[in-house]
Amino acid sequence: MALPRLPRLYLATKNAGKVREFGRLLNPGFAVVPLPPHVTLPPETGSTFAENALLKAGSAFAAVGGHVAVLADDSGLEVDALGGKPGVMSARYAGEDAGDRENVLRLLAQLSGRSDRRGRFVCALALVLPPDLARLAGTGLLEARGTFEGAITLEPRGESGFGYDPVFQPTGWTCTLAEGGPGEKDAISHRGEAVRALTALLQESGLVPDGGEPLWGDHPEVLQPAGDLPSADGDS
Numbered sequence: 001m002a003l004p005r006l007p008r009l010y011l012a013t014k015n016a017g018k019v020r021e022f023g024r025l026l027n028p029g030f031a032v033v034p035l036p037p038h039v040t041l042p043p044e045t046g047s048t049f050a051e052n053a054l055l056k057a058g059s060a061f062a063a064v065g066g067h068v069a070v071l072a073d074d075s076g077l078e079v080d081a082l083g084g085k086p087g088v089m090s091a092r093y094a095g096e097d098a099g100d101r102e103n104v105l106r107l108l109a110q111l112s113g114r115s116d117r118r119g120r121f122v123c124a125l126a127l128v129l130p131p132d133l134a135r136l137a138g139t140g141l142l143e144a145r146g147t148f149e150g151a152i153t154l155e156p157r158g159e160s161g162f163g164y165d166p167v168f169q170p171t172g173w174t175c176t177l178a179e180g181g182p183g184e185k186d187a188i189s190h191r192g193e194a195v196r197a198l199t200a201l202l203q204e205s206g207l208v209p210d211g212g213e214p215l216w217g218d219h220p221e222v223l224q225p226a227g228d229l230p231s232a233d234g235d236s
């Protein structure tokens with residue numbers, strides 16, 4: 001029997017740190033195809049990560065013509081002592097145009113003097129499917145979620161990763177995510193867990209062969225090695 005094809009998958013994000021992680025997490029089975037530069041993402045007006053992921057995926061799906069699958073990630077940090085903040089505001093915690101450094105500094109200031117520094121990263125994924133794939137899968141939308149428990153350090157440590165990685169120490173670790181290697185993060189991160197859950201859904205829906213790679217059809221032009229992707233430096 002011929003296997004169904006998932007010929008192309010756009011990643012609806014402007015965050016180069018996420019692009020790099022998806023490049024690793026979806027490799028080698030999937031090609032990460034960044035959005036065309038003219039496509040903008042909508043304001044994140046949802047009150048949950050899942051709502052915002054769907055907003056981004058749906059908007060980008062329409063913008064690229066509605067014929068290719070689009071994956072969006074909405075993610076952030078929930079800190080217990082701050083009642084779950086910054087949450088869906090993680091990218092804008094220190095203001096609309098804030099960068100990673102400003103957001104991290106605001107987080108540290110808000111936690112100043114607090115001994116309970118526990119928190120978690122959350123990642124919500126929304127994959128919108130074009131009509132032909134939606135028919136095969138029996139749904140036009142696949143959603144997945146992952147979480148990653150840890151604590152906020154007293155000061156930033158390490159250079160790798162992006163966002164809040166320099167102040168996030170995973171449970172059981174003695175270093176921050178920015179001090180650890182990317183492979184170590186991917187194996188247990190919120191994004192890694194969500195991607196593995198989404199892959200399982202794709203397998204259940206028949207769009208990815210069990211235990212194998214999706215078939216990419218006749219679109220070798222979309223295959224991009226992760227090394228060609230932009231750097232995350234300075235991105236939020």
Ligand code: ITT
Binds near residue numbers: 014076161162191
């Ligand atoms: P897009 O909407 O274009 O995808 P964004 O940066 O605005 O990019 P979000 O709205 O999902 O993305 O905000 C997520 C923020 O949470 C992000 O800016 C980081 O600061 C933080 N974040 C999420 N995942 C993270 C991770 O794995 N490591 C460090 N920080 C992370």
